Amino acid sequence: MKAAVIDIGTNSCRLLIANLTNHDITPVYRNLITTRLGDNIANLQLSPKAMDKTILALDQFKEVMENHLVKTYRAIATSAVREASNQEAFLQLVKDKCNINVEVISGEEEAYLSYLGVRNSLKLEMSPLVIDLGGGSTEVIYENTFFLSVPIGAVRVGTNNYSSSDIREAFKILFNKKAEFSNNPLVFVGGTATSLVAIKEGLEEYNSQLIHGYTLTRNDIEGLYKKLQEMPINIRQSLAGLQPERADIITEGTLIMLVIMDILGKDEMIVSESDLMEGTLLTLDIN
Structure with missing residues (x-):
């Protein structure tokens, strides 16, 4: 259907x-x-x-x-x-x-749908901790035992000029979860994560098969963040792998990602192309 x-x-x-x-x-x-x-x-x-x-x-x-x-x-x-x-x-x-x-x-349903999309498409040995990094908010979810929605996203960080300290304060509850999720894979969904892979690979055309399941290390992300920060926005707009419309928010999204990884003590993360869109499809009653 x-x-x-x-x-x-x-x-x-x-x-x-x-x-x-x-x-x-x-x-x-x-x-x-x-x-x-x-x-x-x-x-x-x-x-x-x-x-x-x-x-x-x-x-x-x-x-x-x-x-x-x-x-x-x-x-x-x-x-x-x-x-x-x-x-x-x-x-x-x-x-x-x-x-x-x-x-x-709600933020809770948004997180749940993203989690559904990830679990249905990524076959991982252990249940992942999923981060849905959006424009206006970020959701964190693990199975049906932990959920967090924070009104911090790539667009909002730029609009409000939030610093890394502001972001860290917003996600401070995750400090208490570091040990609990130390062995669980960290999965990011959203345009920031997929864009970073596309930029790293220099994709002239978007390739969802290459991006889905791609692993980025913290060193990869820090290198990309530094590279993007040093670029004027008009140069970013012509960068292979980056939508021109995302050029002014890609560093903000990447900063959120780095802060979360630092809080959780994670050296790498997995990018999922499947997110709340696929999760929402799974909730539809198809007759």
Whole structure:
């Protein structure tokens, strides 16, 4: 059965259409459009400009789903919409303009869906500690025993000029988890992690098969962080492996990653291409 998921995030809107058979996901179509819906979230408002860009993206997605004859779909919104005081107005706008019903999911459900996506696609000997590093928030989850959602993401760090000390303070609860998760593989999902692999490999064209399951060491990430920090944004925009729209937030996302790895004492991490999109597909009731 063909089904689709729309993810309305802080930095971008994403669409995944796939065939789903007994928890086996075969992607048919993917798209990502940078909308920066959360650019004004420091004021707890979605800006009219960002909402308009998001509506245009969702309208495109709706047309693609119709062309693919998709009948079953789930549209979810995360951090930016979750925190916005004008959330209801935005959801009604999407309904009126695009005829799409959007669910605003909690940080806990966001983490759970990311975990589902990772566990279904990465076959690891031990259960992983999964970090979903987004634009507006970061979720940390281990099985059904530990969950943390922190309103720190790549877009928000840049908007609020957070330092590494600010990030460390936000994730301080993880200091007490260092010993508990010392032997568990650390898995990151999200655009920062996948972009770092693409940059390291110098990918002119995105290769999800190469990226999924790729291991980055702390030395790799520190080297990439230094390289990116020294580059003006206009040079980053032409860097192989990096979406031009992500050029102004890639260092912020990488800094969050390094702080988390340092707190947990991890020397390497695994990148998962599968995340809450795939996890959401698995929750759909396909008849």
